[in-house]
Amino acid sequence: MVAQIILLSPLVRQPLFSTRGFHSAFLRSTGGLLRLPPQIRRRLTHGGLRLYVAEAVNFEAMAIVQDGIGALLVTAGAYSLVFAFDELTKRNIIKQVWVFNSEQSLSRKVVHVLSGLLYMASWPIFSSSIEAKYFVAVAPLLNCIRLLAYGFSIFTDESLVNSVTREGKSEELLRGPLYYVVVLMFCAIFFWRESPVGIISVAMMSGGDGFADIIGRKFGSVKLPYNCKKSWIGSISMFIFGSLFSILMLYYFSILGYLYLDWRVTPEKVFLVSLAATLVESLPFSEVIDDNITVPVTSMLTASLLFT
Numbered sequence: 001m002v003a004q005i006i007l008l009s010p011l012v013r014q015p016l017f018s019t020r021g022f023h024s025a026f027l028r029s030t031g032g033l034l035r036l037p038p039q040i041r042r043r044l045t046h047g048g049l050r051l052y053v054a055e056a057v058n059f060e061a062m063a064i065v066q067d068g069i070g071a072l073l074v075t076a077g078a079y080s081l082v083f084a085f086d087e088l089t090k091r092n093i094i095k096q097v098w099v100f101n102s103e104q105s106l107s108r109k110v111v112h113v114l115s116g117l118l119y120m121a122s123w124p125i126f127s128s129s130i131e132a133k134y135f136v137a138v139a140p141l142l143n144c145i146r147l148l149a150y151g152f153s154i155f156t157d158e159s160l161v162n163s164v165t166r167e168g169k170s171e172e173l174l175r176g177p178l179y180y181v182v183v184l185m186f187c188a189i190f191f192w193r194e195s196p197v198g199i200i201s202v203a204m205m206s207g208g209d210g211f212a213d214i215i216g217r218k219f220g221s222v223k224l225p226y227n228c229k230k231s232w233i234g235s236i237s238m239f240i241f242g243s244l245f246s247i248l249m250l251y252y253f254s255i256l257g258y259l260y261l262d263w264r265v266t267p268e269k270v271f272l273v274s275l276a277a278t279l280v281e282s283l284p285f286s287e288v289i290d291d292n293i294t295v296p297v298t299s300m301l302t303a304s305l306l307f308t
């Protein structure tokens with residue numbers, strides 16, 4: 001039977017699917033020797049191999065269908081969000097809700113806050129397959145292509161420009177919004193729902209930096225001593241909302257069983273990450289390097305040190 005197992009080991013050497021339970025059953029075959037847990041080995045020795053492989057292929061096929069549908073839904077959600085806020089701005093509904101010195105900025109900031117948080121909130125609809133994170137990255141990838149196409153005016157999309165730019169200029173799409181979706185894609189692929197680092201980084205970029213702008217622009221009369229373009233209330237808002245959204249998202253993924261955190265120390269760690277990101281965001285070099293780069297990068301570095 002060992003020969004049969006070795007004959008089939010090229011089939012099973014690579015995990016045909018990668019649920020956490022079964023994936024751990026597969027060890028990278030070294031020298032063709034395959035080590036499986038006893039309950040699986042018993043099935044192999046009693047001719048269950050074909051059924052096992054069939055189940056594995058079936059599971060993988062189901063995971064691909066699930067993840068493909070998830071990618072479609074998230075992509076549709078992204079388009080709907082941008083379209084909805086363009087319509088709200090056009091109908092002056094945003095202006096009625098919040099008298100803002102420029103309703104486009106409010107629309108842009110609300111899209112900024114919601115995109116990252118809703119994107120992370122969608123992650124549990126994807127399967128536990130190793131390949132799932134690549135399906136998760138499809139929505140930000142398509143938006144990256146969309147922003148490049150419209151930013152270079154290869155195509156035009158008024159709704160996108162109106163919803164996510166300051167002054168309604170298409171070339172603005174190639175800065176803040178583009179960096180934003182690249183960060184989402186990076187965090188989905190390299191951290192996803194299995195690491196607090198990416199979750200905190202996206203929460204700080206979307207929820208923290210977004211509220212710094214919304215609150216700071218409206219109430220930020222007392223400016224920072226070292227940066228006349230930023231205010232105390234804006235930075236305090238970034239720290240508070242960045243910490244709040246980070247903790248809420250970590251808790252969300254914890255209760256769903258994706259994260260196992262020590263909640264006796266997690267809040268303090270989040271506060272330290274938020275403090276670091278807030279300090280960096282308040283510095284005057286955001287004219288040179290966009291906040292959608294400095295905030296997530298600072299969060300990733302700090303969180304990687306604290307959540308090792």
Ligand SMILES: Nc1ccn([C@@H]2O[C@H](COP(=O)(O)OP(=O)(O)OP(=O)(O)O)[C@@H](O)[C@H]2O)c(=O)n1
Pocket residue numbers: 105108166176212213214215216217220229230231232233234235238281282286291
């Ligand atoms: N710590 C902060 C951050 C932002 N702001 C207010 O929010 C505005 C925009 O903030 P910024 O971080 O520069 O966001 P951007 O994405 O660069 O702005 P925009 O959305 O216009 O591109 C600032 O001019 C300021 O009025 C603030 O008062 N304090």
Ligand SMILES: C/C(=C\CO)CCC[C@H](C)CCC[C@H](C)CCCC(C)C
Pocket residue numbers: 074075077078081082108109111112114115116118119122139140143163164165176177180181184292
């Ligand atoms: C205005 C923005 C940044 C400037 O600071 C945010 C730009 C957002 C993108 C145009 C759209 C990104 C959508 C996400 C990739 C997916 C969101 C899915 C969710 C279900 C709405």
